[in-house]
Amino acid sequence: MGLFPLAADYNQLPMPDPRFGLGISRTTVYVSARAATASVLSMLLARTLNLPEFYWAPISTVVIILSTINPWTLAWQRFVGTALGAVLGAIIAGYVRPEWAPYLWIIYGLGIFVAGIFSALFRIGTAYRFAAITLTIVLLIAHSSPPRIVALHRFIEVSLGIVVALIVAAFWRIPDATA
Secondary structure, eight states, rough: OOOOOOOOGGGSSSSTTTTTTTTHHHHHHHHHHHHHHHHHHHHHHHTTTTTTTTTHHHHHHHHHTTSSSSSHHHHHHHHHHHHHHHHHHHHHHHOOOOOOOOHHHHHHHHHHHHHHHHEEEETTTGGHHHHHHHHHHHHHHSSOHHHHHHHHHHHHHHHHHHHHHHHHHHSSTTTTOOO
């Protein structure tokens, strides 16, 4: 059993503990409680820090803590990809002028392309999807703040969710889970 049992593993455990009834295993209850606790902690922390789009922290927490792959691997992919997408999104959005609006689809497509190229050059190809998601959010969603601030907030919100998920997963082990 690894340090972080995979969330999908609880479906492969022996027969459910009859104390919970309805065919729900003890492990299912533990996984659900851990995910709920981590998500709420992440949300409350992000709100306490007055992050404008605080919901990205618990979304990241859910993605990591309920992952079917090793949470450390996914956390690294999400962290690095978010950083790359935030930087590229801020740079591109900082240069886009209102009169270029009819061509935003070309600029956006080039941004996604460049994110893929950089992901390959930096040998972080698996993080490409997270870079593309973050670039999309920074570039295509209208925000009241400058692009560099939006990108920084996105990176902080996502990183916060990742850290909370890893801490909770490290200290709240799922009993009887198989690696």
